[in-house]
Amino acid sequence: MAKIVTFSIDGQKCMAEEGQYLVDAAETNGVYIPTLCNMTGVPPQGSCRVCSVKINGKLTTACTTKVSEGMEVINESEEIQDLRKAIIELLFAEGNHFCPSCEQSGNCELQALAYRFQVLVPRFPYLFPERDIEASNPKLFKDHNRSILCKRCIRAITDERGRRLFAFGKRGDRIGISIDTKLAANISDELADRAAEVCPVGAIIRKGRGFAVPIGQRRYDGQPIGADVEQAK
Amino acid sequence: MATKVVIDPVTRVEGHGKVTIHLDDNGAVTQSRLHIVEFRGFERFVKGRPYWEVPVLVQRLCGICPVSHHLAAAKATDQIVGAGTGDGLSPTAEKMRRLMHYGQIFQSHALHFFHLSSPDLLFGIDGPIATRNVIGVALEHKDLAVQGVMMRKFGQEIIKVTAGKKIHGTGAIPGGINKNLSLEERDKFLDGKDLPNVDQMIDWSQGAIDFFLDFHKKNQDMLDNFSVFPSNHLSLVRADGALDLYHGVLRAVDSEGKKIVNDVPCQEYYDHIGEGVKSWSYMKFPFILSLGQENGWYRVGPLARLNTVDFIPTPLAQKRFEEFRAYSNGKPSQICLHTHWARLIETLHAAEVMKDLLNDPDLQGAELVRTGTRQEEGIGLIEAPRGTLFHHYRADENDQITMCNLIVSTTNNNEPMNRAVNNVAVSQMTGQKEITEPMMNAVEVAIRAYDPCLSCATHAVGRMPLEVSLVDSDGAVIAEART
Ligand code: SF4
Ligand code: FES
Numbered sequence: 001m002a003k004i005v006t007f008s009i010d011g012q013k014c015m016a017e018e019g020q021y022l023v024d025a026a027e028t029n030g031v032y033i034p035t036l037c038n039m040t041g042v043p044p045q046g047s048c049r050v051c052s053v054k055i056n057g058k059l060t061t062a063c064t065t066k067v068s069e070g071m072e073v074i075n076e077s078e079e080i081q082d083l084r085k086a087i088i089e090l091l092f093a094e095g096n097h098f099c100p101s102c103e104q105s106g107n108c109e110l111q112a113l114a115y116r117f118q119v120l121v122p123r124f125p126y127l128f129p130e131r132d133i134e135a136s137n138p139k140l141f142k143d144h145n146r147s148i149l150c151k152r153c154i155r156a157i158t159d160e161r162g163r164r165l166f167a168f169g170k171r172g173d174r175i176g177i178s179i180d181t182k183l184a185a186n187i188s189d190e191l192a193d194r195a196a197e198v199c200p201v202g203a204i205i206r207k208g209r210g211f212a213v214p215i216g217q218r219r220y221d222g223q224p225i226g227a228d229v230e231q232a233k
Numbered sequence: 234m235a236t237k238v239v240i241d242p243v244t245r246v247e248g249h250g251k252v253t254i255h256l257d258d259n260g261a262v263t264q265s266r267l268h269i270v271e272f273r274g275f276e277r278f279v280k281g282r283p284y285w286e287v288p289v290l291v292q293r294l295c296g297i298c299p300v301s302h303h304l305a306a307a308k309a310t311d312q313i314v315g316a317g318t319g320d321g322l323s324p325t326a327e328k329m330r331r332l333m334h335y336g337q338i339f340q341s342h343a344l345h346f347f348h349l350s351s352p353d354l355l356f357g358i359d360g361p362i363a364t365r366n367v368i369g370v371a372l373e374h375k376d377l378a379v380q381g382v383m384m385r386k387f388g389q390e391i392i393k394v395t396a397g398k399k400i401h402g403t404g405a406i407p408g409g410i411n412k413n414l415s416l417e418e419r420d421k422f423l424d425g426k427d428l429p430n431v432d433q434m435i436d437w438s439q440g441a442i443d444f445f446l447d448f449h450k451k452n453q454d455m456l457d458n459f460s461v462f463p464s465n466h467l468s469l470v471r472a473d474g475a476l477d478l479y480h481g482v483l484r485a486v487d488s489e490g491k492k493i494v495n496d497v498p499c500q501e502y503y504d505h506i507g508e509g510v511k512s513w514s515y516m517k518f519p520f521i522l523s524l525g526q527e528n529g530w531y532r533v534g535p536l537a538r539l540n541t542v543d544f545i546p547t548p549l550a551q552k553r554f555e556e557f558r559a560y561s562n563g564k565p566s567q568i569c570l571h572t573h574w575a576r577l578i579e580t581l582h583a584a585e586v587m588k589d590l591l592n593d594p595d596l597q598g599a600e601l602v603r604t605g606t607r608q609e610e611g612i613g614l615i616e617a618p619r620g621t622l623f624h625h626y627r628a629d630e631n632d633q634i635t636m637c638n639l640i641v642s643t644t645n646n647n648e649p650m651n652r653a654v655n656n657v658a659v660s661q662m663t664g665q666k667e668i669t670e671p672m673m674n675a676v677e678v679a680i681r682a683y684d685p686c687l688s689c690a691t692h693a694v695g696r697m698p699l700e701v702s703l704v705d706s707d708g709a710v711i712a713e714a715r716t
Pocket of ligand 1: 148154
């Protein structure tokens, strides 16, 4: 059996198995640490920084850090919350996120975080970048306007031989997700569903199915993101 | 010295509207125009978007009747997914959409009449501006004001249970609807516990018509002679000639009632309707092709609808319709302010339709979406509260929109609104030295009969954000007034 370690989050005593990632360990203890690029079951990436916490006085990402004995974690300070909020605002400012007509509205993790952090008026100027749409795949529609470059699709979607269907193309501020046209040409319904599911926003969507879930039954209609973790406490 | 009167803005909803009236040296009106900056931008930016996004996207072009845009676009996308042109949906989907639409008509008509237009009727076009607004109505005619608010609420709640939320919902999707009506949702409109029930709505709608008729008796002269001019009238009608606000064939009649567009399928609209342009307005001027731009313009909306249909398929509204028809001796009515009368008859009809639908078990059905062979093109027409609305799209093999054409109610009424403005300007301003607020309000009363908007509900707080300048022929401002 794995060794149990004790640590604290915002002064509250917590216990977890040694070697667990901090986000997961926090969840077991009923504490929500917001995440975006992280996904259960897929090795962490640490790219979005939304999960930033202070450990022993130093800023770090909770999705990539394993808990250890005596760790002192600050999760809810004003400074950290503001930092997270700024990251969310920046993601909105650097893409083209038109929630009113996006079919992921209500299911989108980025939007849900914006609600949770009460992003009202962003501090940063919108960039309105020119982004492309890839619509030739028979099952998937990729709208790069909405991508937050979390790489969840790259990391999680592989075919039966382990080959990746998504990859980053281009460099710098032009970087974007591209679909491997050959590999994805005959993508199964299950894998196409999964690809749309892993995308936290509406950048990868299934064709011809938009808005199938009525308002009121969408993922975050009932309660804000993270509330399930906090209620389980 | 020639003078130009500018009323700017008239409204904020469709961008910006303003009226200019030119007077010559003798004070005669030489020209009046209603300029509207329109939202054709939508036709550009839906390009490239996936077709299923369109019903949710385009409804954003209106804050008052988004449901009409939502449904017109959904009807167009029905055709794209091979669900037919009005006959291919499951009964549940078709009836849910109808309920949504009639809820929308009901709330919008109630808003239009009680909040925006009744102040002019109750307090007079030249009534004191401090009371000539919805608050004035609330203070002096409490029952009426409360009914107006509750009727609006009823319609809004209907929209919420069908579309998902009161404005900008997502209920209608290509080939159907994304939810049915639960019994619990239904009972709210029938049991009268949380909100006055549908029978109450029918009674209040009857009461509103009685109120209008009573007012009409006392002010016949004013109502019947305000901005009257002959025109053609256009609307959808059900295949059997009945009033149907959700679906039908296109019919137009001339001022004598002769059919000039004879019940053609919506899918052929472009063989019958052309869109003219004029250099001074962003808004197009639609007309019936066979008659040409000069004579082919027409009115849409409640008045036009009651002029084109043969009958109303619900008993109480049909009775009222018979009175309405009799008043114009069976001919189309050309009386601008009788639009309010027609609107109230439709309000009653909408309440009756909602009652029938709420009691229809098909609304609890489970079949929500039907699709067939994918088509390239989709055309969806609907009767929006303020008139016929045309949505036309093409989508390529990648499901991206490549073409979009919209003709909205306001655009259809462009020429008649311009005529109405001119009419009022001539009768009110000719030879006048000073342009008074009541004169300007008279111009707006004419516009409001067709298309008031919430911000024109300036009314709602008593002040029109309206600026009038008298400008001489050299362009110098000689007088300015703010209402
Ligand atoms: S497409 Fe979606 S999953 Fe992939 S990187 Fe962009 S936001 Fe992340
Ligand atoms: S969730 Fe940890 S960095 Fe993105």
